[in-house]
Amino acid sequence: MTDDIEGVGSTTDDVDGAASTARRAIVAKRVDAGTADLTEISKLAAAAGYEVVGGLSQTRTEDAAFMFGEGKVAELRDLVRRTDADAVIVDNDVGPYQTFNIGGKLPEGVEVIDRFTLILEIFGQRANTRKAQLQVELAELRYELPRAEAKASLAKRDERPGFMGLGEYDESVERDIKRQISEIRDELDSIASKEEARREQRRDSGFDLVALAGYTNAGKSTLMRRLAAEIDVDENADRHPDLDTTAESQDMLFTTLGTTTRRAEMKKRDVLLTDTVGFISDLPHWLVESFESTLDSVYRADLVLLVVDASESVEAMREKLVTSHDTLYERNEAPIVTVFNKVDQLAPGELADKRAALSGVAPDPVAVSAKTGAGVAELRDRVEDELPDWERERLVLPVSDDAMSLVSWIHDHGHVDDEAYANDQVTVDFQAKPSIVARARSKAAALAPAEST
Ligand SMILES: Nc1nc2c(ncn2[C@@H]2O[C@H](COP(=O)(O)OP(=O)(O)OP(=O)(O)O)[C@@H](O)[C@H]2O)c(=O)[nH]1
Ligand SMILES: [Mg+2]
Missing domain, CATH: 1.20.58 (Methane Monooxygenase Hydroxylase; Chain G, domain 1)
Structure with a gap:
């Protein structure tokens, strides 16, 4: 019997009394070979608000009528009765006919829910x-x-x-x-x-768009707050409405569902960082496609930070990296920087071992702890290195009101290395995206008399 799942308790920490109203669920899973792992489905159930009161697994080939063997279904019924569960959550692709059959063997009113329906429930709630x-x-x-x-x-x-x-x-x-x-x-x-259109507008304003991607619970939102924290203090005044989201972190799957964008100033570049929904394995294509437009901010970014939970096993990391790359490479053209997060959880030497073992799928990862801040400075440098190159330009302008507003426009849209005044002229040395440099040149040409060297 596998009624007890180690380490998976109820995550309903509501005030007294509320816990009793949480729906009680049994999680169940069938695998063809090996041992079924109920950890993820239990976490998903908790994320949907269920109290997981028991688990059951079976290793055998699929039964056409019941998914599980009939004996196992009888066991399931007994467990449901004993635990007074309201639902049975099956971590398999249960067909409508199988769902109906299992339901028929369970006490009246007990719902049979499959993995996809459960994920949809979570998404629906959030x-x-x-x-x-x-x-x-x-x-x-x-x-x-x-x-x-x-x-x-x-x-x-x-x-x-x-x-x-x-x-x-x-x-x-x-x-x-x-x-x-x-x-x-x-x-x-x-x-x-x-x-x-808004992304283009932001690019035109000189921002580089960086997106966080990765599996759910990898630490994307925590890293986002870490990278955005410093600038956020003096940015409150002119926040874009969608920057104004209190990013939260919970040890729960699918904490983030929508998309949040915040400003993260690097040394030179102005970066808008976008956090979005995490990946999860074993989703049917129709479900992935339904959420595709949420991932547009990832696919259309200038740079993607692929965040991986480095406290997981090498095998788990490899699988997630491969799946993430498949998902990203299909539609994404931006460079990808792999970020090994949660390095505070690693034993000495473990990071080096994992780097070596995963060098094929993660060639040059940046190791960070979003929690402690370790490695975050290095990550900032890496982001700047990997962003598409800026162009250098020197403009010599007459000192006039129009020229001064151009100079301040250049400050807003790029990085000014030097600004020197002599003989009624101002010389601005700056770097910016090629499109910004081109616009600065044409603005300068419109000023008379202007020169560019
Ligand atoms: N020890 C440790 N825990 C971390 C670190 N970064 C994040 N966590 C924890 O990992 C859990 C998930 O973090 P989130 O930032 O919510 O992860 P996410 O990738 O945004 O997850 P979803 O929004 O569900 O996709 C939380 O409990 C965090 O506190 C880290 O560097 N070290
Ligand atoms: Mg998140």
């Missing part, structure tokens, strides 16, 4: 922007669509006296789902193009 809500709705509809299609074609085939019209009804349900999907897609597209 979706607090229009975009996140639309994405959750889209994922739900895409989950329902094949089920509705199957029903419609079954009903059509089975149409017989007494059931007349049912096929038509199911077909209209199917059409309705398709219509809703296309409406949501349209709305998401229009949100995405607004966001794209």
Whole structure:
């Protein structure tokens, strides 16, 4: 029996009394070979607000009717009774028929939930922007669509006296789902193009866009706060609305769902850092696609920081690195810097061993602790090194009001190395993105009499 899961308790730390209202869940998983690991599904269940009251696993081939063996399902029923659970969460791709069958063996009212439905539940609870809500709705509809299609074609085939019209009804349900999907897609597209315009606007203002990516719980949000902390103090005055999110860190999966952007000033470059939803393994493509536009900020960044939890085993790190690279390389053109986070958790020598073991998938990682701040200065330097190169330029301008506002524009959009005044002229030596340099030149040309050397 595997009723007790070590190290996985309830994470419901609500005030007295609230805990008793938490839904109680049994987690269950079947694997073909080896031993089933219930850790992740338990964490997901906790993230969705369940109190995990028991676990059950089985190593055997899939049973077509019940997913598990029938004996195991009987065991599951006993466990549900003993623990008074409200739900059974199965960490397998349970088909609708299997879900129905398992449910039939359980006490009345006990829900059978699969991994995807559970993740959708979490997303649904945390979706607090229009975009996140639309994405959750889209994922739900895409989950329902094949089920509705199957029903419609079954009903059509089975149409017989007494059931007349049912096929038509199911077909209209199917059409309705398709219509809703296309409406949501349209709305998401229009949100995405607004966001794209905003990214371009920010680039035009001289910002480099850096995105944090990586698995859920890797420490992205903690690192974001670490990198943004110093500048945040004097930035409060003119915060963009979406910079004004109190990033939170919890030892919980999918803490961050929406996208948060904050300013992180480096030595020279002005960086906007974006934190977003974490990856997780074993998601069906329809679910990943539904959340694709959330990851646009990663795919369209100037640089991606791929954060990995270095306190995990080499095997776990390797798997996550490979999956992350697959996800990123498909759509991403920006350079990627791998960040080994949580190095405060490592034993002496462990970091060197992990670096060596993972050099194939993570060639030159920066090791940091977002928690203690160790290695963060090195990371800042690395970010500046890896960002697309700036161009150098020297402009000689007449001293006039227009020229002075150009000089201050250059200060805002690039990095001024030297500014010298002589003979009614000002000479500005600066570095900036090629597009900014080009604009500064044409602005300078519009001033008369102007020279550029
Ligand atoms: N020991 C240690 N813990 C860390 C470090 N960085 C983050 N953590 C912890 O790891 C957990 C997850 O951190 P988050 O920053 O929320 O992780 P995330 O990648 O944003 O996670 P999601 O938003 O769920 O995708 C929290 O409990 C953090 O306190 C670190 O450098 N060292
Ligand atoms: Mg986060």
